[in-house]
Amino acid sequence: MILIVAEHANGSLSKSAYELVTAARGLQREGGVTALVLGSGVVSVAGAAALVADQVLVADTPEMAQYDAEIWAAAVAQIATEGEAEVVMIAGSRSGREYSPRVAVKLDAPLLEDVISLKDEGGVLHAEHYTYLTRVTERVEAQGAVIVATVKPGAFAAAVPGSSVAEQFDVDLELPKRRLVITGSTKEKTGRIALGEADIVVAGGRGVGSAEGFTQLVEGLADPLGAAIGATRAVVDAGWRPYAEQVGQTGKTVQPKAYIAVGISGAVQHLSGMNKSKCIVAINKDADAPIFKIADYGIVGDVKEIVPAVIQALRK
Amino acid sequence: MRILTLIRQVLDAEESVRVRNGAVELEGSKLVMDTMDEYGVEEALRLREHGAEAEIIAVAVGTARAEEALRTALAMGADRGIHVVTDVALDVIALSAVVAQIAKTEQAELIFCGGQQADWDSQGLGAATAERLQWPQATWTSALELNGTMLVGKHEADEGSESFEVALPAVVTTQQGLNEPRYPTLPNIMKSKKKEIRKETLEGFSVAPKLKISGVEIQVKERLKKILDGKDAAAAAAQLVKMLREEAGVIG
Numbered sequence: 018m019i020l021i022v023a024e025h026a027n028g029s030l031s032k033s034a035y036e037l038v039t040a041a042r043g044l045q046r047e048g049g050v051t052a053l054v055l056g057s058g059v060v061s062v063a064g065a066a067a068l069v070a071d072q073v074l075v076a077d078t079p080e081m082a083q084y085d086a087e088i089w090a091a092a093v094a095q096i097a098t099e100g101e102a103e104v105v106m107i108a109g110s111r112s113g114r115e116y117s118p119r120v121a122v123k124l125d126a127p128l129l130e131d132v133i134s135l136k137d138e139g140g141v142l143h144a145e146h147y148t149y150l151t152r153v154t155e156r157v158e159a160q161g162a163v164i165v166a167t168v169k170p171g172a173f174a175a176a177v178p179g180s181s182v183a184e185q186f187d188v189d190l191e192l193p194k195r196r197l198v199i200t201g202s203t204k205e206k207t208g209r210i211a212l213g214e215a216d217i218v219v220a221g222g223r224g225v226g227s228a229e230g231f232t233q234l235v236e237g238l239a240d241p242l243g244a245a246i247g248a249t250r251a252v253v254d255a256g257w258r259p260y261a262e263q264v265g266q267t268g269k270t271v272q273p274k275a276y277i278a279v280g281i282s283g284a285v286q287h288l289s290g291m292n293k294s295k296c297i298v299a300i301n302k303d304a305d306a307p308i309f310k311i312a313d314y315g316i317v318g319d320v321k322e323i324v325p326a327v328i329q330a331l332r333k
Numbered sequence: 334m335r336i337l338t339l340i341r342q343v344l345d346a347e348e349s350v351r352v353r354n355g356a357v358e359l360e361g362s363k364l365v366m367d368t369m370d371e372y373g374v375e376e377a378l379r380l381r382e383h384g385a386e387a388e389i390i391a392v393a394v395g396t397a398r399a400e401e402a403l404r405t406a407l408a409m410g411a412d413r414g415i416h417v418v419t420d421v422a423l424d425v426i427a428l429s430a431v432v433a434q435i436a437k438t439e440q441a442e443l444i445f446c447g448g449q450q451a452d453w454d455s456q457g458l459g460a461a462t463a464e465r466l467q468w469p470q471a472t473w474t475s476a477l478e479l480n481g482t483m484l485v486g487k488h489e490a491d492e493g494s495e496s497f498e499v500a501l502p503a504v505v506t507t508q509q510g511l512n513e514p515r516y517p518t519l520p521n522i523m524k525s526k527k528k529e530i531r532k533e534t535l536e537g538f539s540v541a542p543k544l545k546i547s548g549v550e551i552q553v554k555e556r557l558k559k560i561l562d563g564k565d566a567a568a569a570a571a572q573l574v575k576m577l578r579e580e581a582g583v584i585g
């Protein structure tokens with residue numbers, strides 16, 4: 018049996034859950050795909066999972082209203098053990114990558130992190146993942162009675178819900194006490210399309226000059242394109258934009274159809290978060306900026322002149 | 334209290350990656366302490382400077398060359414080092430067994446670990462180590478204080494950031510923004526040469542890799558590199574939009 022942990026947010030099943038189903042089906046193990054839904058008030062999420070998985074296990078308890086690495090790991094390891102899962106698949110989200118190592122240790126299993134491909138050859142799992150700040154693709158093999166894998170968001174196509182509805186079962190879990198106490202949170206909501214899901218991302222760097230420059234040029238270009246907004250660390254550190262928009266090693270990873278970099282130099286740590294974009298466009302006044310080395314299209318010039326001209330040209 | 338700061342020696346970010354015989358070639362390249370680990374060493378030093386009584390121990394598991402990274406940590410101000418010398422490429426689950434054993438023998442109460450390795454892009458070591466020790470963890474930490482035995486800080490979660498509190502012992506993983514790591518000063522570099530680095534062998538820990546690396550490839554997506562001169566902004570913009578529409582087909 019393959020166990021997938023189905024992530025959800027705001028009452029709906031996340032895109033990553035559908036991608037996990039595709040990744041799991043590719044392994045063609047006997048026993049099908051079991052989705053585990055953890056949370057509080059997750060009836061509709063479980064219902065959505067039942068349209069793509071072969072079986073759904075639901076732990077709906079107030080104790081799981083808020084994510085916690087230790088609680089999640091305990092729950093997943095218990096279900097994996099009881100269900101004799103051969104592969105446990107977890108979304109490569111920040112939380113998924115945080116608790117999955119604990120699951121692997123509990124199960125004494127190998128951990129494949131952030132895989133972009135997964136194949137089963139005679140019980141050995143062959144995976145690919147990126148290394149060296151997304152510059153290298155590494156092939157790794159894992160073997161064992163049970164293997165834990167996190168799956169990179171966007172690497173697999175989303176499974177399409179069918180007409181059959183899988184059976185749902187409630188599960189009882191023995192959960193540890195919460196030790197990391199969350200005393201406050203700032204959810205950064207922008208009202209725009211989410212960075213990870215946008216077809217086009219317009220990202221700004223220090224070259225836009227100021228917070229106002231960012232609004233004018235980056236938002237100004239993103240609006241007519243219906244694009245999401247990205248930013249470099251330099252811009253976030255300067256307080257011009259929220260951390261939620263940061264792209265790179267310590268921010269988000271995106272791979273849109275088009276990534277438009279405005280006033281961004283192209284440091285490796287930034288490239289790490291966007292170098293898999295299908296088409297990269299750069300606007301920078303420095304012809305030698307590293308961003309041009311990985312760009313498909315670009316203009317060498319001052320963003321204050323070029324970007325307004327591009328916005329103009331889009332109107333035509 | 335004893336604080337462990339984990340040190341990984343990695344290829345300098347400015348170096349280009351070369352592949353030879355199915356592996357990344359490090360010979361002849363500049364290697365440095367992982368920047369993520371600099372934040373850990375710096376944070377340990379700051380906790381001490383803010384009054385925590387602590388011995389700071391830098392720990393590395395890696396090739397003979399990794400000693401250089403440990404020396405950097407000692408030059409920043411760590412008190413001593415432990416170097417488990419091995420050429421074996423240990424995945425994070427195996428590595429965590431080594432780190433947890435060291436934490437136990439040293440009776441450490443706080444471990445700093447980098448948020449993401451610059452070589453394997455792994456984020457798992459901190460959590461795996463915490464699990465082995467049955468400790469809680471705070472990951473992607475961007476601010477930290479120690480009040481008595483309580484760590485109070487901020488970290489990044491799936492959506493936005495959170496403030497947290499957690500009692501020691503605990504594992505904390507770092508990220509850019511946590512602090513500004515100091516540069517080792519010349520006197521401190523001199524002093525660090527006399528600091529102890531205890532060498533250990535991997536055999537002492539009875540761990541084996543859980544993953545097998547079967548090969549690597551550099552990802553080269555050929556880019557078109559159609560770069561226009563923007564002296565005539567309007568003309569360049571018009572041409573760019575035309576190419577994006579008609580050639581790339583990425584905008585409507």
Ligand SMILES: Cc1cc2nc3c(=O)[nH]c(=O)nc-3n(C[C@H](O)[C@H](O)[C@H](O)COP(=O)(O)OP(=O)(O)OC[C@H]3O[C@@H](n4cnc5c(N)ncnc54)[C@H](O)[C@@H]3O)c2cc1C
Nearest residue numbers: 222223224249250251265266267268280282287302319320
């Ligand atoms: C451990 C670690 C993690 C990191 N993680 C991240 C991360 O997740 N994301 C990230 O982005 N960075 C990250 N960084 C930082 C990274 O190294 C760079 O410092 C950062 O990406 C630079 O941002 P920037 O391109 O906006 O600024 P700069 O490097 O300052 O580049 C500004 C560019 O704008 C151009 N410019 C200036 N004025 C104009 C103008 N008028 N018109 C046109 N062009 C102009 C300049 O030519 C220059 O190329 C990390 C660093 C470390 C050490």
Ligand SMILES: Nc1ncnc2c1ncn2[C@@H]1O[C@H](COP(=O)(O)O)[C@@H](O)[C@H]1O
Nearest residue numbers: 339340393394446447455456457458459
């Ligand atoms: N061989 C090693 N020796 C000591 N510390 C390590 C080693 N490998 C990884 N680390 C630490 O783990 C961090 C990231 O690991 P991880 O949390 O597994 O992604 C590194 O930046 C170091 O802090």
